[in-house]
Each structure stands twice: as structure tokens, then as C-alpha cells.
Amino acid sequence: MDTVTAQAHWRVAGVMGAAWGAVPDGSDTIATEHLLAGIAGTRSDAAKALSVAGATVTAQLAVLRDHHDGAAVWDSTDDTDTSVPSVELLGDDGDERRRLSGAAVRALTHAMEQARSAGSDHYTTEHLLRGLLADGTSRAARMLTLCGTDATEVLRRLDQGDFEPADDGLPPQLWPTRDTLLGRRSPTATSLWRRLLLRLAKGANLAASPVSWLGFDAVQQAGTLKQPLGTEHLLLSVLATHEVAVRYPHLAMAGAHADGDGPDVSDRFAGGAALHALGVDYLTVRRAVERDGHQLGEDDRDPDTYLEAFEGGDGTGPLTRSLLHGENRARRLLITLGFPV
Known part of the structure; x- marks a missing residue:
């Protein structure tokens, strides 16, 4: 695998750290659900779009805990069987001890390509969110469903800068x-x-x-x-x-x-x-x-x-x-x- 040249914005570096912290004991693989939860914890437009759609840090962590504790089972593998060492994609931003699921690799690659197409040397949390939401079969997509929303709604919020909480019928x-x-x-x-x-x-x-x-x-x-x-x-x-x-x-x-x-x-x-x-x-x-x-x-x-x-x-x-x-x-x-x- 060729390392993509676009570098991570400093907020994305924080996302990677948070994602690693969300990986359950006994696993060494960062998957898309961990990246999505990491984005939700940042101060960014990507995090705002997730929050107003209902996929807040609190909501996502509740879903993650249920899956880690065995209360629920993911209906997506996130292509963990084709995981790679994070350094193969991220270079110096990666870590030999940490792997990336196949779906996470695709999301990060998509984010880097977006940044390069826009003429930027750095990919942001917004690029990464778009990369995650481009794959409707990933665990990140399933996470949104479990939080009562979907990729279309989150992207609409992000594109329009609409950061008012969604109407959920509550007074x-x-x-x-x-x-x-x-x-x-x-x-x-x-x-x-x-x-x-x-x-x-x-x-x-x-x-x-x-x-x-x-x-x-x-x-x-x-x-x-x-x-x-x-x-x-x-x-x-x-x-x-x-x-x-x-x-x-x-x-x-x-x-x-x-x-x-x-x-x-x-x-x-x-x-x-x-x-x-x-x-x-x-x-x-x-x-x-x-x-x-x-x-x-x-x-x-x-x-x-x-x-x-x-x-x-x-x-x-x-x-x-x-x-x-x-x-x-x-x-x-x-x-x-x-x-x-």
C-alpha cells in the first residue's frame, strides 16, 4: 500500500488518539465506529453536524459500550479481516501497534483524496467525516442508524451549516x-x-x-x-x-x-x-x-x-x-x- 501524501490536520490527530482509546481491550484495530466517535469529541463543524443529528459523544459511547460488553453485535464486519498496520497508510502519523480496518482505510484514503483535490496538504475532520459517510456498509453508518439518524441527514447539516438540533417531536x-x-x-x-x-x-x-x-x-x-x-x-x-x-x-x-x-x-x-x-x-x-x-x-x-x-x-x-x-x-x-x- 502506498502512503498517501496528505497529512492529518491537528484535530484529526486528536481523533486518532480518541479512536484508539475507544478500541476495546484485546483488540488492536481501529474501525470506523471508533473514528466516528473520535470526530464527535472534537470542536469542529463535523462534530456539530453529528451532535445536532443525534450522534453525540454520549450517544455514540453508549452504543460502543453495548457492543463491547456483548449486549449487541455489529451487523457489519467493517472489513476487519483486511486490516493493515496504520503506518502503512498514515506513515509517521500511524503506529506499528495499531491497525486500521479495511473500511477505516477506505474512509481515510477518501479524506486524503478530498484534501488533495481541494489543493490542501492536510485533511480535516470534515474530510474524514465525509470519507466515513461515503460507505453505507460500514459500522460508522450503522452507528448513525442506532443513534436515530443517517448519513444523508448528517451531510445535509454539514453542507448547509445547519447546527440547530433536529426536530424529534419533543416539546x-x-x-x-x-x-x-x-x-x-x-x-x-x-x-x-x-x-x-x-x-x-x-x-x-x-x-x-x-x-x-x-x-x-x-x-x-x-x-x-x-x-x-x-x-x-x-x-x-x-x-x-x-x-x-x-x-x-x-x-x-x-x-x-x-x-x-x-x-x-x-x-x-x-x-x-x-x-x-x-x-x-x-x-x-x-x-x-x-x-x-x-x-x-x-x-x-x-x-x-x-x-x-x-x-x-x-x-x-x-x-x-x-x-x-x-x-x-x-x-x-x-x-x-x-x-x-
């Missing part, structure tokens, strides 16, 4: 929860330990630990409404998280094995599902809380105390039952709205 009031769970924005954190936790959990799928996540989202709900934190904001968070989870199952059901083995994740959002079964939905409760005209009295316990009782739990069901049976503002609000609790 604007749920966008802060959605964008935080997808990793497009950082959650609000008021306490030191929560700020430290967020720093350590950068890129983590917060939807996989919904009880811990509710503590962040409840603060966000109260802050948006410019209200002191109460159990009614916990109630809003349970509903918001459930409704976002229904729309983004690749985040919500991360870790679930198709064959039934592995952890049971069906109870993660049981609290929101139970509330929906009673006819309770996020917008109805949100509008009532916004009006703030109800005499709801005091909470018997502060929201953090409710959360601490179920910290580390598998789902939101027990917390929700506790809210519905306590002497608190959340329960009184639902009673005032006429729901049978």
Missing part, C-alpha cells in the same frame, strides 16, 4: 433534559460533590443511572422556573426523563441484551411509566407548576432526602411510589389536578 420544555442526557449541554449542579461527579462522568450515559440523574435534572427544572427546589420538581424530572427515554431508547436501554442475558433495565423508568398510566404527563404538570398558584404547603422531606433513600437503585419506580405516598408538594399537586393517587 421545547423538554429540550434541556434531552440535550443534557445527549451530552449537548452540561447539567446544573449546585453542590460540590455533584460538580465533581459531573467532571468525572464526562461523556457518561446519565440515562443509565436515572435516580442519580434526577438530582441534577430537578435542580435544572427548578432553575428554569426560577423556583426554590421542591418535590414537585422531582416529579417533573421523573416525567421528563421518562418521556425523553422513550424517544431515545439507545440511551435509555443501554446495557440491555437482546437475548435476555445481562442486567434487567426494564425498571429504569418505571416511575414515569406508572405516572403515564395514571394519565399524568410532563406538560400538564409543568403548566401547573409554572402557574404556581396552588397552595401545596411544605414538603415532609427535602428532595435530596427522598433521593438519598433510593441512591444506587435500579430505577425510578420506588422513588415515585415514595413521592405518591408522602406528605409532600408533589402528591398534593397531583391530587389538586384530579389524578387518582
